[in-house]
Amino acid sequence: MQNCKTCIIRSKAANTLNPNELTILMESCAETTFNPKESIIKEGTLSSHVAYLKSGLAMVSKKGVKGIDQILKIIKPGNYIGLQTVLFEKINQFSVTALEKCVVCFIDNQSFKELISRNTQFANELLIFLCREELTYFDRFVNIHQxxxxxxxxxxxxxxxxxxxxxxxxxxxxxxxxxxxxxxxxxxxxxxxxxxxxxxxxxxxxxxxxxxxxxxxxxxxxxxxx
Amino acid sequence: MQNCKTCIIRSKAANTLNPNELTILMESCAETTFNPKESIIKEGTLSSHVAYLKSGLAMVSKKGVKGIDQILKIIKPGNYIGLQTVLFEKINQFSVTALEKCVVCFIDNQSFKELISRNTQFANELLIFLCREELTYFDRFVNIHQxxxxxxxxxxxxxxxxxxxxxxxxxxxxxxxxxxxxxxxxxxxxxxxxxxxxxxxxxxxxxxxxxxxxxxxxxxxxxxxx
DNA sequence: TTATCTTTTTGATATATATCACATATGTAA
DNA sequence: TTACATATGTGATATATATCAAAAAGATAA
Structure with missing residues (x-):
């Protein structure tokens, strides 16, 4: 179990939580370290946690029809990974792999959802995060093709x-x-x-x-x- | 002004609103009709409203480095358009064009944001919507390339x-x-x-x-x- | 109807990039 | 160190698709 109250690399979303809510986060949060090339999330497996990247770089990839892996994005510290699956799909739709030594916090799906319903500011920060990402994809999609x-x-x-x-x-x-x-x-x-x-x-x-x-x-x- | 209380094609998100909140929505909602090829949202302009597509099909496109427009997605009735910009960017990062006769509701940014902070279920439905979209892009990105x-x-x-x-x-x-x-x-x-x-x-x-x-x-x- | 404009089709050709095959370098374990 | 695996570099060739150009088909307006 982590001490989220003293965590210095807390997300903008987590900063909106009050002490009680931070306790919820803390009690359902587990920190793990990954070595380069180790798999953090594997495509096709059941998703049970949201991941939060505390340090290191990681990459999100997805298999295509040819069986070739395509890298969708690079994740840097201070970002959530796998929000999509927690909130909507049960099966992980992509893989996440450590590019360097990575420290990752895993937060239980249920607790994460509870935080969203308890705290609108928390939900709002997540919305902003997802919107920003979507705009990034738009750019990337157009650039890659032109x-x-x-x-x-x-x-x-x-x-x-x-x-x-x-x-x-x-x-x-x-x-x-x-x-x-x-x-x-x-x-x-x-x-x-x-x-x-x-x-x-x-x-x-x-x-x-x-x-x-x-x-x-x-x-x-x-x-x-x- | 629209009567959102009796609207039969209300979004899943709007269905979570209570009568008071529906009144807020109603009072800041204006319905407009567009003919095929008419521009609903124009890339580069200031964003002041969220759009909701009540009927008809529309497309989202974005200009690339070559100046060529790329279509990012097709929108069908019952979906919000431009959430990304409302919540995060001030300038529209893409264009939206009617493909058929379209009926669109425009909801004032401020009121929309108020609904998000008042009602966590509303925010939650939007989160789910954005997550689903992101997964769709992942698929599309990989498919287009392979x-x-x-x-x-x-x-x-x-x-x-x-x-x-x-x-x-x-x-x-x-x-x-x-x-x-x-x-x-x-x-x-x-x-x-x-x-x-x-x-x-x-x-x-x-x-x-x-x-x-x-x-x-x-x-x-x-x-x-x- | 005809005239004009736009969209679509078709064929010939060009080209950026994939593919293949092999050489070379780098890393790793014994 | 050697031996083996993996990653990277290089040249020759293939190919899917873009580009160009011109014809044909539709749409629109007088």
Missing amino acids: KQINGRMADIILFFSEEIYNHATSFNIPLSRSDMAAFICTTRESITRAINDLSKTNSIRVSRKKFEILNPEMLKKISEKG | KQINGRMADIILFFSEEIYNHATSFNIPLSRSDMAAFICTTRESITRAINDLSKTNSIRVSRKKFEILNPEMLKKISEKG
């Missing part, structure tokens, strides 16, 4: 720089080339070639998983022109 | 048959060939060819916008094998 591979590769790099690493210019992307391919709907080989192309423009420097942005303007231009 | 055009064309036809027209085998699809292309991320010309291919297998018969499913099993097989 940009070609170099543009999409630039997007991965900008995404990790801006969204994940707080505008850092040098960072590690904890994805294999195959993972990146699954993220932007292409192949391992095309990722290699895209990285080569971008490197030739001197907008980035890459060595294995280490990415360095040399010319952000040019990278953004490549991202936009497709 | 299936080739004939499979995706089969999906459009099955979608209208099953989701929109209650498993009818003969129906009109109120989309132009270009719209269909924007829906499954391809081109007008490829849609024509896909329809030809499917017709040659005798699984469908098409004349202009009228689609007839002759062999549902075969159509599903085409949808699945990609």
